[in-house]
Amino acid sequence: RRNEVYQVAMASKGSTPPYPSAARFSDSQCFPQYTASLKCLQEFNSDKSKCQEHFDVYKECKKKEVLEISSLLFILRFYVAYFESGGMGPTTWRIKCFK
Numbered sequence: 001r002r003n004e005v006y007q008v009a010m011a012s013k014g015s016t017p018p019y020p021s022a023a024r025f026s027d028s029q030c031f032p033q034y035t036a037s038l039k040c041l042q043e044f045n046s047d048k049s050k051c052q053e054h055f056d057v058y059k060e061c062k063k064k065e066v067l068e069i070s071s072l073l074f075i076l077r078f079y080v081a082y083f084e085s086g087g088m089g090p091t092t093w094r095i096k097c098f099k
Contacts, residue, residue: 030061 025031037058040051048055 028065030058030065033058033061 028034033054037051037054040054041048044050
């Protein structure tokens with residue numbers, strides 16, 4: 001199991017995303033809010049003042065998405081550092097961290 005986590009962590013260091021769909025904007029959890037904003041602009045002939053609520057919802061969604069990604073990257077960096085340093089056995093690690 002340790003080796004699997006390490007391999008995924010190391011794969012993410014490359015220039016291509018570890019999963020094929022990771023680079024597609026349409027896979028973003030905020031894509032529906034984005035498309036709703038565009039539809040609003042079309043409906044109101046690009047009058048941004050009529051679509052401010054849509055923009056705000058999209059902006060909040062992106063903030064949450066970025067926070068989630070940042071948290072995942074932090075965890076991933078921890079595991080990479082842990083395994084690159086030689087790590088400890090899971091039992092030893094638990095004992096040292098939770099004493």
